[in-house]
Amino acid sequence: MALSADKAPGGEPGAQAPGSPAAPVTGAAGAGASTADVIKAVPVRHPGRWVGVAVLALLAAMLVHALVTNEAFHWDIVWKYLFSEQILRGLWATLFLTLYAMAIGVVGGVLLAILRLSPNPVLRSASWLYTWFFRGTPVMIQILFWASIGALYPRLSIGVPFGPEFASAESNTLIPLLGAAVLGLGLNEAAYMAEIVRAGVGAVDTGQAEASQALGMNQAQTMRRIVLPQAMRVIIPPTGNETISMLKTTSLVSVIAYTELLYAAQIIYSRNFQTIPLLMVAAIWYLAVTSVLSVGQYFLERHYDPAGRNRVGPSRPMRRDQSGVVT
Amino acid sequence: MTSEIPAEAENGTPMVLAESIRRSFGHNEVLRGIDLRVEPGEVLCLIGPSGSGKTTMLRCINHLEKIDSGRLWVDGDLVGYREHRGRLHELREREVCRRRADIGMVFQRFNLFAHMTALENIMEAPLRVRREKRSEVEKRARALLDRVGLGNRCEAYPSQLSGGQQQRVAIARALAMRPKLMLFDEPTSALDPELVGEVLDIMRGLAADGMTMVVVTHEMGFAREVADTVVFMDGGVVVESGPPGQVLVDPQHERTRSFLSKVL
Numbered sequence A: 001m002a003l004s005a006d007k008a009p010g011g012e013p014g015a016q017a018p019g020s021p022a023a024p025v026t027g028a029a030g031a032g033a034s035t036a037d038v039i040k041a042v043p044v045r046h047p048g049r050w051v052g053v054a055v056l057a058l059l060a061a062m063l064v065h066a067l068v069t070n071e072a073f074h075w076d077i078v079w080k081y082l083f084s085e086q087i088l089r090g091l092w093a094t095l096f097l098t099l100y101a102m103a104i105g106v107v108g109g110v111l112l113a114i115l116r117l118s119p120n121p122v123l124r125s126a127s128w129l130y131t132w133f134f135r136g137t138p139v140m141i142q143i144l145f146w147a148s149i150g151a152l153y154p155r156l157s158i159g160v161p162f163g164p165e166f167a168s169a170e171s172n173t174l175i176p177l178l179g180a181a182v183l184g185l186g187l188n189e190a191a192y193m194a195e196i197v198r199a200g201v202g203a204v205d206t207g208q209a210e211a212s213q214a215l216g217m218n219q220a221q222t223m224r225r226i227v228l229p230q231a232m233r234v235i236i237p238p239t240g241n242e243t244i245s246m247l248k249t250t251s252l253v254s255v256i257a258y259t260e261l262l263y264a265a266q267i268i269y270s271r272n273f274q275t276i277p278l279l280m281v282a283a284i285w286y287l288a289v290t291s292v293l294s295v296g297q298y299f300l301e302r303h304y305d306p307a308g309r310n311r312v313g314p315s316r317p318m319r320r321d322q323s324g325v326v327t
Numbered sequence B: 001m002t003s004e005i006p007a008e009a010e011n012g013t014p015m016v017l018a019e020s021i022r023r024s025f026g027h028n029e030v031l032r033g034i035d036l037r038v039e040p041g042e043v044l045c046l047i048g049p050s051g052s053g054k055t056t057m058l059r060c061i062n063h064l065e066k067i068d069s070g071r072l073w074v075d076g077d078l079v080g081y082r083e084h085r086g087r088l089h090e091l092r093e094r095e096v097c098r099r100r101a102d103i104g105m106v107f108q109r110f111n112l113f114a115h116m117t118a119l120e121n122i123m124e125a126p127l128r129v130r131r132e133k134r135s136e137v138e139k140r141a142r143a144l145l146d147r148v149g150l151g152n153r154c155e156a157y158p159s160q161l162s163g164g165q166q167q168r169v170a171i172a173r174a175l176a177m178r179p180k181l182m183l184f185d186e187p188t189s190a191l192d193p194e195l196v197g198e199v200l201d202i203m204r205g206l207a208a209d210g211m212t213m214v215v216v217t218h219e220m221g222f223a224r225e226v227a228d229t230v231v232f233m234d235g236g237v238v239v240e241s242g243p244p245g246q247v248l249v250d251p252q253h254e255r256t257r258s259f260l261s262k263v264l
């Protein structure tokens, strides 16, 4: 921690720069020390923190000890299956599910948010209704619903509404398991993303859109070039969280027997009964991927906030010096 | 009322011509019949107390605000509408944008695009709206930044610039579209006193170059020195207008006198 950040309110008399306008000086400057010297002070001790560190270190050691010595974890089996073909294929399926579902979620969310901000009341309420429905029902039900849509509408067709149809096909071939999983997760995600995008757009000062329009840019250009990129600053962090959350939520599609990471592990332990080690395998992979995603999120945030106005939080330094405004 | 430009205007099209402009927000009638005329090359300063409708009037001129009644022309074109067989048709977005592109606007709060550098701010509209060549636009943008004294701050983001510098970039951004008319809405009101001068200097230079300008301002010194016409608005009407030597020095109306006694 920088010593200069610990400036006492009001400024210490010794910290006054020479020639600065007279400030309320409460005591005589330290005898002997020239006011022009760089401050060299004994930092405040924090014994409480050291106690906390010691306690945590002890707990961590106990945890590692328990993990390593307990035979029930069967680390040899974990290691054996960690890179097995079945597990890796499941991991691959999980990654693609996440990617597809988030793609639908983001695109759908932007569209829904734009509808929601439209001056037309019908478009506005359509967006509201969508969000109401998809946020109001469990995603598990939505996934099961898409997987069994064949029971509801055995055939799907393309044609004039209420008129002749041009082509039709079996629902179950049009929407295979992957489709049902992606639709279930993605359409649900769109409802959440819509709220995130709307909050992001709302956080952009209206003066930005006004300046853009005054320059002759049309609404689409204003949205794409001016408003959305700035909304990204607000949109990216929760979207990163949504992606990480989505990665784990994909494990729900094991209920429709789509072979993603968790289901792959389940298939294996239903045969060899090594439940705990295989759940560990799945957990390790989820943890690994979410870690990678977090790093990606950090760089995305930096990309959309080049001036560093939103960079707060313990892992990143505040940049009070440049902007003058800390948000 | 017809939408033909009135006959008296035919010896030279005025840059801005407003006739009985009215505009309400709900029950609040903000503009109650404004008449205004700005000749090409003229500098018109709009003064008046807070809430008198100055900003609203300015926004009407580039159609950021719709008018309820009256007629408004910029450079001979009806603002926001097209007349066809005696009826008014709203202009399509493309047409509205094309006209706005010819009118520069400078805001009280600068409104620089926060995610773009000074240079990118200036280049954005010429690239996207006019679809000009990038190399030419960049050359022009750098020249404009030089002209407002910020040639060395091309890569700075707005948050890294002082208020006065931001406003100078904002002026350069508007000028990059080669506007035929510049609108200023209290361009120095959000600035620290010591930064006001650098922005007014740029505006003085523009006026001297013959730019047509409508300036909402509380800087009476600037108005007296630069304006060709000063218009005093109060309560949504034009109370008094004329050359600065008359309106600011020897106002005819009580309301003008009491306003000036407060701001001078």
Ligand SMILES: Nc1ncnc2c1ncn2[C@@H]1O[C@H](COP(=O)(O)OP(=O)(O)OP(=O)(O)O)[C@@H](O)[C@H]1O
Residues within 6 Å of the ligand: B025, B028, B030, B048, B049, B050, B051, B052, B053, B054, B055, B056, B057
């Ligand atoms: N979009 C709007 N919706 C509702 N009322 C508005 C809107 N814009 C302006 N007004 C109202 O119109 C009146 C005039 O506003 P305007 O901004 O034109 O005044 P002004 O002369 O520019 O004042 P100031 O010197 O404070 O900027 C104010 O009472 C304001 O509340």
Ligand SMILES: [Mg+2]
Residues within 6 Å of the ligand: B054, B055, B056, B185, B186
């Ligand atoms: Mg105003």
